[in-house]
Amino acid sequence: MPEIKVTPLGAGQDVGRSCILVSIAGKNVMLDCGMHMGYNDDRRFPDFSYITQNGRLTDFLDCVIISHFHLDHCGALPYFSEMVGYDGPIYMTHPTKAICPILLEDYRKITVDKKGETNFFTSQMIKDCMKKVVAVHLHQTVQVDEELEIKAYYAGHVLGAAMFQIKVGCESVVYTGDYNMTPDRHLGAAWIDKCRPDLLISESTYATTIRDSKRCRERDFLKKVHETVERGGKVLIPVFALGRAQELCILLETFWERMNLKAPIYFSTGLTEKANHYYKLFITWTNQKIRKTFVQRNMFEFKHIKAFDRAFADNPGPMVVFATPGMLHAGQSLQIFRKWAGNEKNMVIMPGYCVQGTVGHKILSGQRKLEMEGRQILEVKMQVEYMSFSAHADAKGIMQLIRQAEPRNVLLVHGEAKKMEFLKQKIEQEFHVSCYMPANGETTTIFTNPSIPVDISLGLLKREAAIGPVPDAKKPKLMHGTLLMKDNSFRLVSPEQALKELGLAEHQLRFTCRVHIQDPRKEHETVLRVYNHLKGVLKDYSVQHLPDGSITVESILIQATAHSEDQGTKVLLVSWTYQDEELGSYLTSLLKKGLPQSTA
Amino acid sequence: YRELHTFELQAPTRLIEWARGSRVCVAGYGQSGGNEILQLIPPPSLQAKETQGLCPERDFKVECGGFSKHPVYSLKYVPDTSFLVTSGPPDSSVQVWQVSAEDSDVIKPVGTIVTENSTGQPWAKIATMSARAPWVLHGSTLDSVQITEVELRKNVYTAARRGGEELSGVAFLDPSTALLCCARGGLCVADLRQPRGSSQPVSRTAPPGDRWCMGTARPAQCTGTASEPVARLSSSGLLTLTDLRKASEPLASARARVPSPGSGTEFLCVSWAPALPGCLAVSGFDGTVQVYDTQGWDSSGREAEPTFVHRGHVLGGAGDPALVTAHTWHPQKARTLLSAATDGSLHIWDWVQPAGNC
Numbered sequence: 025m026p027e028i029k030v031t032p033l034g035a036g037q038d039v040g041r042s043c044i045l046v047s048i049a050g051k052n053v054m055l056d057c058g059m060h061m062g063y064n065d066d067r068r069f070p071d072f073s074y075i076t077q078n079g080r081l082t083d084f085l086d087c088v089i090i091s092h093f094h095l096d097h098c099g100a101l102p103y104f105s106e107m108v109g110y111d112g113p114i115y116m117t118h119p120t121k122a123i124c125p126i127l128l129e130d131y132r133k134i135t136v137d138k139k140g141e142t143n144f145f146t147s148q149m150i151k152d153c154m155k156k157v158v159a160v161h162l163h164q165t166v167q168v169d170e171e172l173e174i175k176a177y178y179a180g181h182v183l184g185a186a187m188f189q190i191k192v193g194c195e196s197v198v199y200t201g202d203y204n205m206t207p208d209r210h211l212g213a214a215w216i217d218k219c220r221p222d223l224l225i226s227e228s229t230y231a232t233t234i235r236d237s238k239r240c241r242e243r244d245f246l247k248k249v250h251e252t253v254e255r256g257g258k259v260l261i262p263v264f265a266l267g268r269a270q271e272l273c274i275l276l277e278t279f280w281e282r283m284n285l286k287a288p289i290y291f292s293t294g295l296t297e298k299a300n301h302y303y304k305l306f307i308t309w310t311n312q313k314i315r316k317t318f319v320q321r322n323m324f325e326f327k328h329i330k331a332f333d334r335a336f337a338d339n340p341g342p343m344v345v346f347a348t349p350g351m352l353h354a355g356q357s358l359q360i361f362r363k364w365a366g367n368e369k370n371m372v373i374m375p376g377y378c379v380q381g382t383v384g385h386k387i388l389s390g391q392r393k394l395e396m397e398g399r400q401i402l403e404v405k406m407q408v409e410y411m412s413f414s415a416h417a418d419a420k421g422i423m424q425l426i427r428q429a430e431p432r433n434v435l436l437v438h439g440e441a442k443k444m445e446f447l448k449q450k451i452e453q454e455f456h457v458s459c460y461m462p463a464n465g466e467t468t469t470i471f472t473n474p475s476i477p478v479d480i481s482l483g484l485l486k487r488e489a490a491i492g493p494v495p496d497a498k499k500p501k502l503m504h505g506t507l508l509m510k511d512n513s514f515r516l517v518s519p520e521q522a523l524k525e526l527g528l529a530e531h532q533l534r535f536t537c538r539v540h541i542q543d544p545r546k547e548h549e550t551v552l553r554v555y556n557h558l559k560g561v562l563k564d565y566s567v568q569h570l571p572d573g574s575i576t577v578e579s580i581l582i583q584a585t586a587h588s589e590d591q592g593t594k595v596l597l598v599s600w601t602y603q604d605e606e607l608g609s610y611l612t613s614l615l616k617k618g619l620p621q622s623t624a
Numbered sequence: 625y626r627e628l629h630t631f632e633l634q635a636p637t638r639l640i641e642w643a644r645g646s647r648v649c650v651a652g653y654g655q656s657g658g659n660e661i662l663q664l665i666p667p668p669s670l671q672a673k674e675t676q677g678l679c680p681e682r683d684f685k686v687e688c689g690g691f692s693k694h695p696v697y698s699l700k701y702v703p704d705t706s707f708l709v710t711s712g713p714p715d716s717s718v719q720v721w722q723v724s725a726e727d728s729d730v731i732k733p734v735g736t737i738v739t740e741n742s743t744g745q746p747w748a749k750i751a752t753m754s755a756r757a758p759w760v761l762h763g764s765t766l767d768s769v770q771i772t773e774v775e776l777r778k779n780v781y782t783a784a785r786r787g788g789e790e791l792s793g794v795a796f797l798d799p800s801t802a803l804l805c806c807a808r809g810g811l812c813v814a815d816l817r818q819p820r821g822s823s824q825p826v827s828r829t830a831p832p833g834d835r836w837c838m839g840t841a842r843p844a845q846c847t848g849t850a851s852e853p854v855a856r857l858s859s860s861g862l863l864t865l866t867d868l869r870k871a872s873e874p875l876a877s878a879r880a881r882v883p884s885p886g887s888g889t890e891f892l893c894v895s896w897a898p899a900l901p902g903c904l905a906v907s908g909f910d911g912t913v914q915v916y917d918t919q920g921w922d923s924s925g926r927e928a929e930p931t932f933v934h935r936g937h938v939l940g941g942a943g944d945p946a947l948v949t950a951h952t953w954h955p956q957k958a959r960t961l962l963s964a965a966t967d968g969s970l971h972i973w974d975w976v977q978p979a980g981n982c
Contacts (some may be wrong), residue, residue, distance in 0.1 A: 234684040
C-alpha cells in the first residue's frame with residue numbers, strides 16, 4: 025500500500041529543536057531545521073546523519089521548508105546548508121525570510137563572540153544560506169518540481185508563521201509548525217481550509233495546558249508596571265526586535281491612554297524603525313483590526329511611545345523602556361540593566377525564554393549577584409519578573425484545527441508520550457482517525473488510500489449503461505472492462521478495444537463435461553427425455569431441441585452419445601464457454617442428479 | 625481582588641474537587657456523552673504559600689484525564705488510594721476509576737457499583753473515607769443509602785428503610801457516623817457500626833417547596849469533630865446552622881442575598897472556609913459566589929450582608945448569563961476560592977478584606 029513516512033529528527037517527544045523528515049510518494053521533504061537552545065554542544069543540532077549516511081543531502085532531499093523565524097525552528101539552517109551541505113531549495117514565507125537572518129546573526133554573535141565557541145556557522149554562511157531561500161505567499165501553490173507542490177497557510181503565532189501543505193498527486197501532508205487558534209492584538213488566528221490531508225502533523229506543546237485568560241495576564245502585567253511607575257521606579261522590558269514586543273507596545277499604549285498616564289515609554293532606537301518597516305511591509309500578515317485602523321492611523325506609530333536615547337537612562341523619574349536584545353546578553357538592554365539594577369524601586373520584566381548563560385537566564389533563576397566583565401560584581405536589587413505571552417495552541421485549539429482540516433491521520437510532535445495518551449484518545453474518539461506520537465529518530469509509517477483517476481471510454485460507458493435495468497444513482501453498478509496503463513495514464517476500455525490496441529487476438533475457452541446417465545433406450549429418446557426435463561426445470565431459460573439431435577440451453581450445448589462399452593449408459597456431453605461457467609456448472613450438477621422417472 | 629485568574633475549560637463542570645498534591649479535578653456533565661474527567665495541576669501561584677505575582681507558569685496543566693459516557697455530577701477521591709468514584713444520571717450507580725499518573729495520563733474506568741433498583745432513580749450522592757478501608761457512602765434516597773468497599777466493590781453497610789425521600793447530600797462525620805441531608809431539608813444521622821443500622825432524623829425544616837443542600841466542615845485533626853456546625857442552604861436563600869449535639873433548635877439562621885425568583889436548584893452549594901473560622905460561601909443562584917461571616921448571626925433569619933461577592937462569572941460575555949455551578953475553598957490559603965460556571969469558566973480568586981474580620 026502506498027505509505028507516508030515521518031521521522032522526527034528533533035521535537036519527536038521533546039521541546040527543543042524541530043526538524044521532521046517526511047517521505048511522501050517518493051519525495052523527501054525536511055520540515056523546519058531548528059536548534060535546541062538548551063545545549064552548548066552538537067546536541068543542539070538535529071542528527072542529520074540519520075537522513076543519509078553517505079549520499080549527498082541535496083540529492084536525497086527535494087526541498088526544505090521553514091515554518092517561522094523562531095530559532096528552535098530555523099536555528100540550525102545555516103549549519104545544515106553550509107556546514108553539512110545542502111544546495112536545494114529552502115521555502116519560507118516573505119516575513120520569515122526577512123527576519124530569519126537577523127535572529128540568526130544575533131544568535132551567532134552571542135554564541136561565538138560572547139561564549140567563544142568555534143564549531144558554529146559564520147555571518148557569511150548565514151548570507152549564503154539565505155541565497156538558497158525561495159519566498160512564498162500565503163495560499164500560493166508552489167511547484168517544487170513536476171510532482172511536488174506546497175502551499176502556505178496563515179498560522180498566527182508570530183509574524184510570518186505559516187502552516188504548510190505538501191502535496192504529491194493526491195497524497196498530502198499538512199505541517200503546522202507553531203500555531204495559535206486565538207487572535208491577539210496584532211496577529212490573527214490560524215486558518216486552514218478543508219483540505220483533507222492524509223496526515224496532519226501538529227505541535228502539542230501546550231495541549232495539556234489550560235491557559236490563564238489573556239485578560240488576567242495583561243491585567244497583572246499592567247498592574248506591575250503601573251505600581252512601579254507610580255512609586256517613581258523604572259521598568260525595563262528586554263525584547264527581541266520583533267514578536268511580542270509589538271503586542272506589549274499596543275497594550276501599554278492603550279493603557280496609558282485610558283489611565284491618562286504621563287510617565288514616558290521608550291522604544292530602543294533602531295527597533296521602532298525596523299518594526300515599523302516590517303509591519304508596514306507585511307501588513308497583510310497582521311490581524312484584521314490593525315489593517316482596518318492602519319488606514320486612519322499607523323498602529324505602530326505610537327503617541328505615548330518615543331524613540332529612546334542612551335542618555336535618557338540617567339533621567340530621574342519613572343519611565344518604561346523596551347530595549348533589545350531580549351535575553352540581556354549584550355547591547356543596550358544590558359547597559360540599561362546595569363544602570364538600574366541597584367535600585368529596588370526599579371523592575372525588569374522578562375517577556376520570553378532566556379538561553380542558559382545569558383544574564384536574563386541567570387536573574388530568572390534567582391541569582392542576585394552577577395559577575396560582569398572586568399570582575400565587577402553587580403548586585404541586583406531591582407525586582408525581577410517574568411511574563412510569558414507566547415502564543416501556542418492548547419487542546420481546544422488543536423481540536424479546532426483538526427476539525428477545520430479533516431485529516432485522515434494525526435501525528436503529534438513536541439510532547440511527552442506519557443502525557444499525550446489522553447489527547448491521543450480524545451482525538452481518536454472524536455474524529456475516528458489514528459493518532460501517532462513518534463519519538464526522535466522513530467519512523468512512523470502511515471498507509472494512505474489514494475484515489476487514482478481513470479478515464480473510461482465512451483463506448484464502454486454506453487454499452488454498460490444499455491445492459492440491464494436503469495441504474496440507481498445511489499447504488500454502485502458493477503462494470504466489466506479492461507484497465508490499460510500506458511504512459512502514466514489509466515484508461516478503462518472494452519475488452520475488444522483493448523485487444524485491438526494491443527494487437528492481440530481473442531482466445532475462447534470452452535469446457536466440456538461428461539455426464540453418465542443410465543438409460544437403456546436409444547440415444548434420440550434419451551435426448552428427448554433430457555430436453556423435456558430441462559425445459560420443465562429451466563423455465564426462465566431458452567431451452568431448444570435442435571434438428572441435429574443436440575440441445576441448447578442458452579448458449580450451452582448438450583449432446584448425447586452412447587457409451588462405447590455399455591449400451592445401457594448414455595454419455596451426455598455438456599459444453600460451454602468460459603462466460604457461461606456458472607450456468608454450465610449448474611447444468612452439469614443438475615444432470616448428474618439423474619433424470620426423473622416419468623418423462624413423456 | 626488580590627488575585628484573580630480566569631480560565632476557560634473546554635466543557636463546563638459542576639464539581640471542583642481537591643486531590644492529593646494540590647491537584648484539582650473537574651468533569652463534564654453534558655448529556656451527549658464524551659464527557660471528560662480532568663485532573664489538573666494548578667499554577668504554582670496556587671500551590672505556594674506566598675503569592676508570587678507574575679509567575680512563570682500561570683496555567684493549569686492537565687495531568688491526566690478520563691472519558692465518561694454519562695454526565696458526571698459528582699466526583700470524590702478515595703483518600704489514600706489511587707481510586708476515585710463518580711456518579712450522575714441516568715441512574716444511581718457509582719463508577720469507580722483508577723488514576724495512575726506515573727504510568728499514563730489516562731484515568732481508567734475499573735468498575736461500577738450497581739445498586740438494586742437503580743434505574744430510574746435520581747443520581748447518587750457520594751462521600752468517601754478511608755479510615756478503616758476505602759469506603760464510598762452513596763445513595764440517592766433515604767431508602768437506598770449504602771457503604772461499599774471500593775477495591776472489591778463489596779457492600780459493607782446498608783441503611784434500614786426509612787422512606788424514599790430524595791437525598792441532596794451525604795457526608796462522613798467520623799468512621800462510625802454518617803450525615804444525610806434530604807432534599808426537603810431534613811437531616812439524618814446514621815450509625816455505621818451496625819451493618820444494617822438505622823438513621824435518626826435530627827432536624828426538620830419549615831418552608832415546604834424549597835430544596836435544600838448542606839455543607840459540613842472537615843473534622844479538625846486534634847479533636848476529631850468538626851469545627852463548624854452543619855450549614856444548610858435552601859433554594860430561597862435561607863441558611864441555617866445546626867449543631868448536631870443540640871439539633872432540635874438551629875444554632876443560627878440568616879437569609880442570603882439572592883435574586884428571586886431563583887434560577888433553579890440544580891447547582892446550590894454551600895461550604896465552610898477551612899482556614900477562616902465562621903466563614904462560609906454560597907453559590908448557585910446566579911453568576912456570583914457570596915462569602916458570609918456567620919459569627920454574630922442569631923436565629924432571626926434576617927437578611928445577612930455578604931462579606932464579599934465574586935462577580936467574575938457574570939461578566940462572562942455574550943449569550944445567556946452564566947450560572948455558578950460549583951465553588952470550593954483552597955485548603956490552606958485562607959481567602960482563596962475556586963469557582964466554575966455553566967459557560968465553562970473556572971476562576972481562582974482571592975479577595976482583599978477592606979476592614980473588619982473574616
